[in-house]
Amino acid sequence: MGFGDNFVDLSLATPPIALTPLDGRYRAVVAPLVNFFSEAALNRARFHVEVEWLIFLSDRGVLPGAPKLTEEDREYLRGALEKFGPNEVARLAEIEATTRHDVKAVEYLLKQVLDAAPAGALPQMHEIVHIFCTSEDINNLSYALTVKAAVQNVWLPAAQKVVDQLTQMAADAADAPMLARTHGQPATPVTLGRELAVFAHRLSRQLRRITAQEYLGKINGATGTWAAHKVAVPDADWPALAKAFVEHLGLTYNPLTTQIESHDWMAELFADVARTGRILHNLATDVWTYISLGYFRQNLAAQGSTGSSTMPHKVNPIRFENAEANLEISSALFDTLGQTLVTSRLQRDLTDSTTQRNIGVAFGHSLIALDNISRGLAGLDVDRERMLVDLDNNWEVLGEAVQQAMRAASITGATGMEDPYERLKELTRGHKVTGQTMRNFISALGLPSEVEARLLQLRPDTYIGYAPQQAKNQI
Numbered sequence: 001m002g003f004g005d006n007f008v009d010l011s012l013a014t015p016p017i018a019l020t021p022l023d024g025r026y027r028a029v030v031a032p033l034v035n036f037f038s039e040a041a042l043n044r045a046r047f048h049v050e051v052e053w054l055i056f057l058s059d060r061g062v063l064p065g066a067p068k069l070t071e072e073d074r075e076y077l078r079g080a081l082e083k084f085g086p087n088e089v090a091r092l093a094e095i096e097a098t099t100r101h102d103v104k105a106v107e108y109l110l111k112q113v114l115d116a117a118p119a120g121a122l123p124q125m126h127e128i129v130h131i132f133c134t135s136e137d138i139n140n141l142s143y144a145l146t147v148k149a150a151v152q153n154v155w156l157p158a159a160q161k162v163v164d165q166l167t168q169m170a171a172d173a174a175d176a177p178m179l180a181r182t183h184g185q186p187a188t189p190v191t192l193g194r195e196l197a198v199f200a201h202r203l204s205r206q207l208r209r210i211t212a213q214e215y216l217g218k219i220n221g222a223t224g225t226w227a228a229h230k231v232a233v234p235d236a237d238w239p240a241l242a243k244a245f246v247e248h249l250g251l252t253y254n255p256l257t258t259q260i261e262s263h264d265w266m267a268e269l270f271a272d273v274a275r276t277g278r279i280l281h282n283l284a285t286d287v288w289t290y291i292s293l294g295y296f297r298q299n300l301a302a303q304g305s306t307g308s309s310t311m312p313h314k315v316n317p318i319r320f321e322n323a324e325a326n327l328e329i330s331s332a333l334f335d336t337l338g339q340t341l342v343t344s345r346l347q348r349d350l351t352d353s354t355t356q357r358n359i360g361v362a363f364g365h366s367l368i369a370l371d372n373i374s375r376g377l378a379g380l381d382v383d384r385e386r387m388l389v390d391l392d393n394n395w396e397v398l399g400e401a402v403q404q405a406m407r408a409a410s411i412t413g414a415t416g417m418e419d420p421y422e423r424l425k426e427l428t429r430g431h432k433v434t435g436q437t438m439r440n441f442i443s444a445l446g447l448p449s450e451v452e453a454r455l456l457q458l459r460p461d462t463y464i465g466y467a468p469q470q471a472k473n474q475i
Contacts (some may be wrong), residue, residue, distance in 0.1 A: 003036065022364045030364040030372045036150035037360025040089045045142035046106040047084055049079045049249070053219070055112075056245050062236050066128060067121030113198040124300055132229050136348070137219040140261035143356055144251050147266070148215040155363055156210065158370040159276065163203050166283075166379045167475055170197035173382050174471035177461040178295060179390045179397070186394040189460055192295065192382060195465040197474035199283045206276040213272070217251040218242065218263045223347050224257045259348035261327070267338035270362070274334035275364055277327040280373060284320040285326070287376070291317045294386040299379040316390045317374030326369040335360035392462035395438045396428040398458055402442060405451055416446040 008048065010017050018024030035041055059067040068078075096105035107130040114129070116120045130138075135473075176191035181188055187467065219242045220226050228240040244286060246253040254261055290296050298315040327359035340355045403420040427433065427441055442455045 004327060019123050019359075022368075023378050024439060026364070032154045033150055033360050033364055033367065036146040036154070037363065039357070040140055041146055042283065042357075043089065043092055043102070043106055044081070044084045045146050047088075048081050048145070049080055049138050049141045050106060050110050050130060050133075053127065053130075053133065053245065054249060056241075056402065057128060057131070058125075060241065060244075062235065062241060063128065068126050069122075072118055073122055075116070076120075077113070092410060101135075103138050106138070114456065121204050130228075132221060132232070132257060133219065134222050136260045137221070139245075141211060141217045141246070141249060141251065142190050142220065143214040144217045144261075145249060147269070147359060148251070150360075151210065151269070152362060153211070153297075155273070155367060155370075156207065156343050158367055158374070159203070159207055159210075162280070162370055162377070163200050163376050164208065165374060166200040166203070167379075169193070169377065170200055170202070170321075170471045171475045174475075175468045176382060176387065177391060177464050177467075178387045179394055179460070186397055188397055188400055189391060189464050189467075191464055191467040191471060192290075192387065193471035197288070199279065199286075201217050201277050203276060203283075206272055206279065210269065210271050210276070211268050214252040214265055216261060217244055217246040217249065217256040218254045218257045218261045220257065221259075223259050244292060247317055251391065258346070260344050260352065262344075263341035263352060266356075266359075268344045269340040270334040271367060273363075274331040274338075277331045277334070277369065279326045280369060281324055281331075284323045284369075284376075285372060287380070288317050288320045288324075291320075291380075293390070294383055297383050297397050298382040299381055318374040319379070322374070323369040323372040324427040326365040326372070330362050330365035330369065331359060337362060388461055392435075394433075395435050396431075396433040397460055398438055398455075398463055399424040399428045399433075401458060402438075402445075402455060405455055406445065409447055409451055414446075414447070414448055414451075 017028070022030050046334055055069060055074055057063055062070075072440060091112070092105050092109055095108050096102055099105050099108065110129050111126050118122055125361055135323060172193065173196065176192045177189050178192045179190055182192045183235070194281040218224070220238075225282055227240070229236070231240040243253040243255065252265075287296065291298060298317065308396070337355060337359060341352055344352065403424045405425075406417045406420035411418075426438075442452060445452070
């Protein structure tokens with residue numbers, strides 16, 4: 001008997017059991033995205049575009065003989081949008097079961113709303129609903145509106161929260177000396193705050209790019225030429241009207257497309273969000289490593305974790321590990337979205353239809369990662385003493401400073417400064433260097449007195465260059 005042969009059929013459970021972790025385990029974290037990336041949210045955006053197109057055409061007097069909307073009519077239509085909720089979602093499902101076309105279902109729903117109007121010209125406006133529109137006219141504007149709103153209202157605030165946390169942590173640890181590790185080996189010391197400031201700086205650059213993102217839209221008919229528009233209403237300036245409508249929606253006008261808006265802006269946005277995710281991934285792996293080195297202690301209460309299931313001494317850095325995995329998934333999805341969406345055969349194919357329905361999945365995994373990183377950072381305490389111990393055990397990192405001081409002294413005319421690199425290599429490579437060993441070496445070099453005094457005062461924990469200032473500059 002195979003696995004599952006006699007199991008209860010979970011697919012028939014009521015309420016339905018979630019298939020993906022986004023709507024199951026992580027639902028609470030990604031729930032805000034439902035307002036923008038769910039099928040219901042997409043249909044609400046479509047309804048919004050259809051309503052605004054109807055109002056726009058009436059207000060501009062584009063269609064000779066068409067009824068004029070009153071202020072009450074406009075309020076009624078926009079009120080229907082404000083009330084768009086579960087009942088409308090259910091009605092759309094019923095309509096689409098007949099139309100077998102999602103955008104057409106929205107058109108018919110709006111006509112029902114017109115018919116239910118208490119009075120006025122609205123019931124007479126059936127033929128204006130969706131006039132001169134192809135489905136992609138409605139879809140491209142709806143996706144632009146929902147993606148823009150999700151990024152600005154949900155994703156960017158979550159990302160900015162992480163940057164703000166990093167900035168505060170950089171300020172708190174700006175002067176906390178730490179042994180650097182290039183190639184995993186002890187290297188010239190830095191400060192912990194400076195290293196966190198590096199990530200805050202990198203992420204801030206990406207967020208500025210994303211904040212400045214253009215969200216493009218078009219409304220130009222079956223193949224992008226307003227051909228039917230020009231024949232039916234030749235006196236209207238359709239390109240100018242299209243531009244005005246797109247900008248009325250708060251989007252950037254794309255003046256030249258095929259049937260579809262080219263989605264280049266989406267690919268640009270997704271590349272920036274994916275790149276931000278990869279920087280966050282780098283942050284997660286670095287913080288994980290600092291935890292393993294003991295530079296960060298995890299606050300168990302703040303982490304909300306019980307640690308290992310079998311080893312009670314452990315507090316696992318699960319927030320950062322979870323973030324890594326979700327960032328890898330989201331970045332891969334964003335890459336795929338960007339690659340697929342910029343290509344459409346000739347004037348139109350439908351590869352973008354199912355592809356765009358996964359935009360919310362990519363943002364969902366990214367949002368889970370941001371939530372985990374934020375919670376992980378909030379549960380960290382800096383162990384300055386542990387960092388000082390590591391520094392004191394690695395006096396050989398001063399070799400670079402001594403070598404460069406010897407070179408500089410040689411240029412000024414000091415004698416006996418030959419082969420500084422080789423002499424420091426002989427002293428430090430493969431040997432344990434103590435503070436006393438390093439001081440004895442410096443004292444025997446014959447350096448100018450002021451240079452020797454400066455080097456003799458140097459310790460690994462004070463050999464940090466401009467690191468504190470760099471951290472504070474970022475702040």
